[in-house]
Amino acid sequence: MNPDARSADWWKSAVVYQIYPRSFLDSNGDGIGDIPGITSKLDYLADLGIDVLWLSPVYSSPMDDNGYDISNYEDVDPLFGSLTDLDDLIAGAHERGIKLVMDLVVNHTSDEHTWFQESRDPASPKADWYWWRPPREGFEGGTEGAEPNNWASVFSGSAWQYDERRGEYFLHVFSKKQPDLNWENPEVRDAVYAMMRRWVERGVDGFRMDVINLISKDPSLPDGTRQPGKKYASSEGAVANGPRLHEFLAEMNREVGLSAQNLLTVGEMPGSTIELAREVTDPARDELNMVFTFEHVGLDEQTGLGKWALLDLELPVLKSNLAEWQRGLADVGWNSLYLDNHDQPRAVSRFGDDSPEHRVSSAKTLATVLHLHRGTPYVYQGEELGMTNSYFTSIEQYQDLEAINWYREELEAGRDSADLLRSLAAKGRDNARTPMHWDDSEHAGFTTGEPWLPAHPNKDHINAAAAVADEDSVFHHFRRLIALRHADPVVVDGTFDLLLPEDEQLWVFTRTLGDDVRLVLANCSSEPAKVEASDVPDLAAATLLLGTHEGDGLELAPWESRIYAL
Structure with missing residues (x-):
């Protein structure tokens, strides 16, 4: 895209849509989403009205951490397609007025990146491209307690891995296959x-x-303070x-x-x-x-x-x-505004009510509240459909390295497996990584093969085909919210004021730009709620810009929300 087409601060009125390529749409039947699959759905994204497509990593990778371990920053992994496919996606997005943002993962690389392989040789010009340190004084490399400090990896275990070829340890804040780059160089x-x-x-x-x-x-890489009962200390x-x-x-x-x-x-x-x-x-x-x-x-x-x-x-x-x-x-x-992404559980299951009775309304109202805050909203694939957590019941169903490592470590420490699975069902990253629901066919229309993660059984009624056909769906509510942002400067630039901060059901706030005021009333509960007239501005002359229900007045149904122009 010509830089002239990107005006200053254009991103303030934009809405970003995040795609997790592995789970979006598979075009070749191998069970893994790919770039041609994304390109085939650009019209769907254009109909939703989004301005930016954020593409999670599609670079060459051994896939230890689902592509966040990059072995070549300048090529596409064959799982996802080719550079030509990516060029076609960029061109197709630009033709529809959609910009494309790439994921940049430069705190660490894969241990299979040529930079790291060269760095393993202390005589290499890249010897200092990563955080290498000798064993702790008095210890032999690779033995218990020999790590340069006591930091824990985010993915469990030590943040240090011994490399016999070099005779030193390298730092990996995440997986041992994700060595940290030394930005001091x-x-x-x-x-x-x-x-x-x-x-x-x-x-x-x-x-x-x-x-x-x-x-x-x-640079001193100091020891951290260990929590009671923990072998390693947080490095954060x-x-x-x-x-x-x-x-x-x-x-x-x-x-x-x-x-x-x-x-x-x-x-x-x-x-x-x-x-x-x-x-x-x-x-x-x-x-x-x-x-x-x-x-x-x-x-x-x-x-x-x-x-x-x-x-x-x-x-x-x-x-x-x-x-x-x-x-x-x-x-x-x-501000960036998000409730949902590839590292978080599904928003409607976490912050809303994903029961059959309230899933649609709570998904809409969570979106209303988020999109009317000041900042750039981010929509994660399937959020616009009200997709829910997967609620896996056994560790064998999980693919995420973080979840699997944590479960095994805690199980070895004597924790009850049922408690661990309860936490994973609520917060595990695989909740957001199950395939996108395109229709009610086998595997939700995601693939003709065997999907890398199973589609949720509720794809029979939660899917894009059904949502696009239903003017009262979560999809169309998102579409109207995005259109409102594009049309109304108050939504973009208005100041924010929270009302009723202690109310346990109501989320009420105003956005103000000059003499223009927008009022958001949202019942964020599964019970009816009443707004006291004395607690909000006078609605006598207000215009309803967007609502989730047919009602008016100050009685709100469960998970009902409204946006007024005052």
Whole structure:
């Protein structure tokens, strides 16, 4: 796409649609989604009205972590197609006015990347391209306790792997097949920027940057504090938001021309604070457009015990957190808005009510609330259909490395398997990775072969064909929300004010731009709710812009929501 077609701040009024290629649509019957499958559904995406397609990784990969372990940044894995297929997808998207954003995974590579293979030789020019360290003093490499520090991998076990060829350990914050790049080395950074420039030249319109706030680490690699009963310590405090993060992001922006070419940039930044997000997204600093916050998706876990320690989430807590981010980035920076992605369970199962009675209404109302906050909304494939969690009942059904490793580690520690499976059913990443539901045929129209993950049985009534044909479906509610964003400047630029913050059923807020006010009333519960007239602006002269139900007045049905112009 010609950079002239990307106006300044175009992404503020845009809606992004995330595709997890492995699970979107399989065109050749091998059970794995691919790029030609995506291209064949561009008209579906255009009908939904989205502006940007974010493509999760399709690069060459051994697939240890479903493509987030990249062995060649500049080629497409044969599982997904070819570079020609990708060129066709970019061209087809641009013909429909849809921009395309690539996933950028540069905190780590695959251990099969030529960079890492060369780095295993201490005499190689790339010897310092990764975080190599000798065994702890007094220990022999590969023995218990010899790791350079006590950090845990996000995917369980130690964050260090001994390499006999080199006689040293390499750092891997994630899988042992995902060694971390050493961004302290300017040659590493130059190689990454050159690769990014080539993708921009190929036509991509921006980058979603995987765990980008981990690229700057505390060079001293200090030991962490272990939780009671844990063999290893969390590394997050030492590997996230390091001392050179701003420097690296500004350098990347400058060297690749991210701001100069009006490219969309969003950084996945676990552990980011509002203050850090303000700095990173401050236009004056030329770093990133927006970041993915993780605070709101950590509210349903017990403090300090990780994502698998389930906690019931109360509505005032969720409202308060998102409102804090709205206020924090109101005058500087920009918010990304999401409830759902490839790393999170399905939004309607997690934040809504996925029972047959309330699934459609709760999926619509969650979308209403999210899309009317200030920021750029992200729709994850199937969210626009109200797809639900998979609710697997045995560990053998899971494919995700994080889930499998955690289950085995906790089982060995004596935990009850039923409790572990309950956590996985609620929070496992495979919930979002089951095949997209296109129709009610075998395997939901995803593949003519055997799918890599099974389609949910509820594909018989939750599928794209049925939703597109039903004007009252979740799909068409998303379509109307997206159209409203495109047509109404208040939705894009209006200030945000939360009303009734302590109400346990109602999510009520206003968006204001000059004299124009929009009021959102949402009953985020499975019981009727009443809005007190004294608690909201006068609705006598209000115009209903969009609603989920036929009703009016101040009585709201379960999971009913409305958007008014005052």
